[in-house]
Amino acid sequence: MKISLLTTNLSGNSLGRTYLLAKILQRNYEVEIIGPIFGDKIWSPVVNDKSITYKPFKFNGRLQPYLQIRKLAKEIDGDVIYASKPFFTSFGLGLLKKLFNDKKVILDIDDWQMGFIKDYYRRFSFVYRLIFLTSSALFLYRNTSIWNVWLCEKLAPLADDITVSNRFLHNKFGGTIIWHARNTDAFNSLRFDGNLLREKYGIPNKKKVVMFFGTPRPHKGIEDLIKAVSLIEDSDVVLVIVGIDESDQYSKILFKTMGQELGQRFIGFGLQPFESVPNFLAMADVVVIPQRKSASTVGQTPAKVFDAMAMEKPIVATSVSDLPEILNGCGWIVEPENPIQLAESIQYALNNKKDAEEMGWKARQKCVEKYSWDAMECSLSTLFKKYETP
Numbered sequence: 001m002k003i004s005l006l007t008t009n010l011s012g013n014s015l016g017r018t019y020l021l022a023k024i025l026q027r028n029y030e031v032e033i034i035g036p037i038f039g040d041k042i043w044s045p046v047v048n049d050k051s052i053t054y055k056p057f058k059f060n061g062r063l064q065p066y067l068q069i070r071k072l073a074k075e076i077d078g079d080v081i082y083a084s085k086p087f088f089t090s091f092g093l094g095l096l097k098k099l100f101n102d103k104k105v106i107l108d109i110d111d112w113q114m115g116f117i118k119d120y121y122r123r124f125s126f127v128y129r130l131i132f133l134t135s136s137a138l139f140l141y142r143n144t145s146i147w148n149v150w151l152c153e154k155l156a157p158l159a160d161d162i163t164v165s166n167r168f169l170h171n172k173f174g175g176t177i178i179w180h181a182r183n184t185d186a187f188n189s190l191r192f193d194g195n196l197l198r199e200k201y202g203i204p205n206k207k208k209v210v211m212f213f214g215t216p217r218p219h220k221g222i223e224d225l226i227k228a229v230s231l232i233e234d235s236d237v238v239l240v241i242v243g244i245d246e247s248d249q250y251s252k253i254l255f256k257t258m259g260q261e262l263g264q265r266f267i268g269f270g271l272q273p274f275e276s277v278p279n280f281l282a283m284a285d286v287v288v289i290p291q292r293k294s295a296s297t298v299g300q301t302p303a304k305v306f307d308a309m310a311m312e313k314p315i316v317a318t319s320v321s322d323l324p325e326i327l328n329g330c331g332w333i334v335e336p337e338n339p340i341q342l343a344e345s346i347q348y349a350l351n352n353k354k355d356a357e358e359m360g361w362k363a364r365q366k367c368v369e370k371y372s373w374d375a376m377e378c379s380l381s382t383l384f385k386k387y388e389t390p
Contacts, residue, residue, distance in 0.1 A: 001030070003030070004080070004081050006081060006093055007085075008143055014143070017165070019049075023373070032052075034055040046274055049275075079387070080104045081105045085109065086156055107159035108163045109156070112169060117149050120144065165301055176379060179306070182306045182371065184368045186275075188312075197279055197283050203267065207236050208350050209238060209240050210225075210238065215243050216241065216244060225290045226258055231340065241268050284308075292320070309371065311364070316345045332349065
């Protein structure tokens, strides 16, 4: 059986979830990933993986995408369609194939998109809100269109099945929970020498590395983490952020803030291919996930928590979404937007090596058991088996 996975933007980080699902399904099925490209190329962290078949369609202009969508739809030839995110350019196309070609459509929801829209909309003035609502109707294909998100979420029950990435989304949309699983064979600390990697990337072994891995965004609490590290009066404690997009305006502002607050105690790295993620995590003494609590984060589970768990790292995270459940018994949980508490937990993890190592070991065992590719393969195989033709 062939599965066509539809993604909303092959050039953005939304491809990350689609890529994960494709890698797991690839173990038992023929898969392809189809979608528009709104940027210049396929998202850099996964572009090097030649085991995945991509069918990209360059979307140009403001209204031309409506014509280009038709061409894209004709290339969807899987026996089953797996649409990533409730957007017009993924789930909307899937529903059209279901209507006109009698295809089975499964919808995957990994974030509460309306939560992002609400936070986005809240920042606008009255006049700009009117402009936003109008442009959302005119450019319905855009992922920032409120009408795109609202309509596709309302149409979610038309999917033949639904998968979600966390309990908030399960309560809201139903379906099967498919966590942001990780390949625990590839993410295994025994395969990496942290000291040699520190030498390679220019980080002295005496430094105590507090690491954040991921694309910086306001809701991810990086500013709280910067403040927390600045409160730690130890010059050997450094903040390493991996995943800075130099073309992103927020990243530029953040980069300047970190330089002012931490000086030489900050080390930054750009976007990294998926295969390099374990190399960086191997250098960390503690990994921090400082999510803020907002409409954007209540329905989001950061995938990077599973990277750190698989790599047997001690983790400090905030009490947002499913993080307290995921890290129950194998990580430290603090209140969101509380740099003082965050600093205290980071210091404890750095100063109590035995406890930190035990937490890291427990985190990996839990990841292998509940959040690995092997675990999610069972769930996905059970789901897709009913769509196999005799």
